[in-house]
Amino acid sequence: MSITPPAHAPSEGASVEGATPLPHARLSDVWSRVRNVALPFGSLLLFLALWQLVAVSGAWSETLVPRPAKVWDTFIEISSTHDGVRGYNGTTLVEHLGISLRRIALGAGIGIAAGVVFGLLMGTVGWLRSLFEPWITFLRTLPPLAYFSLLIIWLGINEEPKITLLAVAAFPPVAVSTTAAVTAVPESLIEAARALGASRWAVVRDVVMPSALPETLTGIRLAVGVAYSSLVAAELVNGLPGIGGMVKDAANYNNTPVVVVGIIAIGISGLIIDGLLLRLERTAVPWRGRA
Template sequence: MPQALAEVSDKPQGTARPASRAPRSTPAARTVLVRAAAVLVLLGVWQLLALAGFWPPVILPGPVQVWDQLLITSDAANGQGGYAGSTLLERLGVSLRRVGYGSAYGILIGVVLGLVMGLVPLVRAVTEPAVTFLRALPPLAYLSLLVIWFGIDEEPKVYLLMIAAFPPVAVATATAVTGVNRQYVEAAQALGASRGHVIASVILPASAPEIITGVRLAVGIAYSSVVAAETVNGADGIGGMVLNAQRYNQTSVVILGLFVIGITGLLIDTAIVGVQRALSPWRGLV
């Protein structure tokens, strides 16, 4: 008997087959499932409240009514050309174009100004109060002034989004540049790098995560301001649709517009986060 046990113990341990295990879901898959379940629960609660009749449909329409409005506003052949002559996709495209132009100009100005503010202390001392002043102002506060200066066409809307977008980028860029490790800069200079090369190859890459965080804030502020920008001769945008529906108590259209703005904003933010991870894959690992 001991000899048999010894023979068994002499056999390689790796020959035993591991017990089969059920595949485990990845954390990303679990996150998607949890979020999908949360959305379904919220939709169910919303539908139950609508069916309970605590409020009339003009106050709280159900998800089905909002879905019907989505189909109506997306159909160009419904006799009205979508909603008041434009489909939902066309209106969304107009609003996204405005947000794109305003955000692009604001981000460009913010990155350049923030870089100079971070590199030149005198410029930062002069410009920081003005940037902070603009950042504290709600965009709707200076919309009327822009209309007086530039009229009611596209210019005031784009300028409004540009002014709303550049302060967070400028502040984030200046803070990131001043926080770059001086040892990296000194090492590059010791290797013979010029000032421009140090900025391009050391300062900007090291500042990229914070700059993109400022870009996320800027795009979010610009998108949240697009409704205010489209209240002035902006009937062709998604904000104009919401404003027009509010005038006629079309609550389902208003809710649809809010959902479209929120979902597209979420998708844009997700894309920016993807760019941030691609440009700074080391972030969160060290």
């Protein structure tokens, strides 16, 4: 008589397909999500508490360090029509921010497109890299204010110098990162594509560009950050309406609450856009960090 051996029970902690996750695994996942929300929120509360303590301590006048409640009231005032006054200088905060974002989108968009093209060319053609790389490094080391006055002399005080400054500021990070990514493409991949009969353009399109995409996207994120940091400089002259122009105009009259509101608006919008770019990077190159 044959006896069927008993099935081996799974060891403790082993996962079985279709089985319900262990309770401690679920708790760990929940705690991780709570922590990711609680830590930023807690740091914000701590910052507001320290800000309030500094403001009420009397170490500085309220003109220099306004209380958080005063900044909040100013945010409400310049975001709506208050006592017959619409926003700041006749424009609400959202409208100021929207105008500046359009300037950044146009200027940084031009700089990013030019940076990708130049990066691909310099990465694939050696003599072009030798020709243009010193000039790009020269631009990368210049602060925006160093050439903004020259742009005003050449282009006037309307939109052209602002867009040009943002484009020039966004161009070097993308060009440098794309060039470095293209030159780092394994030669074996290129030789394999050529051995299969791929043309020069096919090699660039099907091998070089996908390989360089992760670093190019990182360069784009850096370029948008540089454009944001150049925003106030771009709107120094004739920047109203615009969030940077609003900050500069309010600073001229020691209107610190408006300055703080403008800085917070720039920072929060920058965080949102960087988050969107990071999500785009994860979607476009899901293999990054896993290969």
